[in-house]
Structures are given as structure tokens and as C-alpha cells.
Amino acid sequence: MHKRQAGALARQRYVALSAQNEAGSTTAELDRLFRDEGPRLARFFNRRLRGGHDAPDLVQEAFTRLASFMARDGVCNAAPYLQRIARNLLYERTRRQARCLLAFHLPLSEGQEPTVRADQEDSICERDVMRIYRRALDELPEKTRTAFLLHRVDELTYREISEQLGISVPTVQYHIARCLAHLDAALESE
Numbered sequence: 001m002h003k004r005q006a007g008a009l010a011r012q013r014y015v016a017l018s019a020q021n022e023a024g025s026t027t028a029e030l031d032r033l034f035r036d037e038g039p040r041l042a043r044f045f046n047r048r049l050r051g052g053h054d055a056p057d058l059v060q061e062a063f064t065r066l067a068s069f070m071a072r073d074g075v076c077n078a079a080p081y082l083q084r085i086a087r088n089l090l091y092e093r094t095r096r097q098a099r100c101l102l103a104f105h106l107p108l109s110e111g112q113e114p115t116v117r118a119d120q121e122d123s124i125c126e127r128d129v130m131r132i133y134r135r136a137l138d139e140l141p142e143k144t145r146t147a148f149l150l151h152r153v154d155e156l157t158y159r160e161i162s163e164q165l166g167i168s169v170p171t172v173q174y175h176i177a178r179c180l181a182h183l184d185a186a187l188e189s190e
């Protein structure tokens with residue numbers, strides 16, 4: 001082996017060993033930081049998120065970003081840098097949520113109010129329809145009303161209704177059609 005090749009190989013080994021030592025010291029430093037700063041960082045996120053469940057994920061993300069930075073560049077005092085990463089994570093999270101909510105934003109011009117159906121109006125309309133419906137049913141002949149109620153309320157088939165009332169299936173069809181026409185006319189007239 002030539003002297004140049006031996007020298008190059010020695011330099012490569014030296015660089016590899018120094019990288020391993022730095023990696024070991026970086027890992028030890030991250031371990032120490034996680035034990036010392038992790039709980040404080042979790043409290044910081046919990047306070048800012050008001051008890052949200054994302055705090056552990058954000059702590060992990062902060063340490064991941066710190067480890068990535070420490071692998072590229074050395075950091076003398078990592079605790080303040082970690083705190084800055086945490087603030088940036090919260091800022092990014094807020095911006096991301098604002099972007100998501102922007103899709104639901106409806107701009108209102110001055111004097112315009114969002115329209116919402118009143119529940120009270122719906123219940124009044126429902127009661128009125130039921131009153132008209134009951135009155136129209138009471139106006140029908142007994143056999144027509146009974147055939148209709150057996151079909152719609154008791155969910156009997158035309159054949160079952162015909163057997164129960166002692167009439168033919170076409171007569172059952174006639175009574176139900178007559179009832180539907182009467183109900184439709186009563187609802188239309190109101």
C-alpha cells in the first residue's frame with residue numbers, strides 16, 4: 001500500500017471515529033436534555049394547548065428537530081434553542097389550523113346576517129300539518145280510513161288488509177288511493 005493511500009485511509013478512520021464520538025456525545029446530550037427539559041416542555045405545550053392531547057407529539061417533534069440540527073451543526077446551549085423550536089411548532093400549528101378553518105369562512109357584508117332556520121317555526125309547521133292530516137282523515141268514510149291506517153301505520157300488505165276487512169285487493173287499492181287524494185287536496189287547500 002502506498003503512503004498516500006495509507007494516509008487517506010488513516011484520515012478516513014480518524015473522521016469516522018470522531019463522528020462516532022460526536023454522535024455518542026450528541027446522543028448523551030439529547031438523553032440528558034430529554035430527561036431535564038422534556039417534562040417542562042410538556043407542561044409548556046399543555047398550558048398553551050389548554051389540555052390538548054397533542055402535547056406529547058409536539059415534545060417529540062421538538063426533540064426530533066433539535067437532534068436533526070445538532071447532527072448538522074453543534075449547539076452550545078440547547079435548552080433555549082429547544083424552547084425556540086417549541087414556540088415555532090405552536091406557531092406552525094396555529095397557522096395550519098387557520099388554513100383549515102379558512103375553507104369554512106363565509107364573508108358577510110355589513111348588515112348581513114347568516115340565515116338559520118328557526119326550530120320553533122319548524123315545530124309549528126309540523127303541528128299544523130298534523131292537525132290538517134288528522135282532520136282530513138276524520139272526514140273520510142270508516143272503511144277508507146281503516147284501510148289507509150292499516151297500510152301506513154300497521155304496515156300491512158294489500159292482501160292482508162283485504163282479508164282483514166273482507167274486501168278484494170282492488171277495493172283496498174281504491175280506498176288507499178281515495179285517501180291519498182283526499183289528504184293531498186286537504187294539504188293543498190291550507
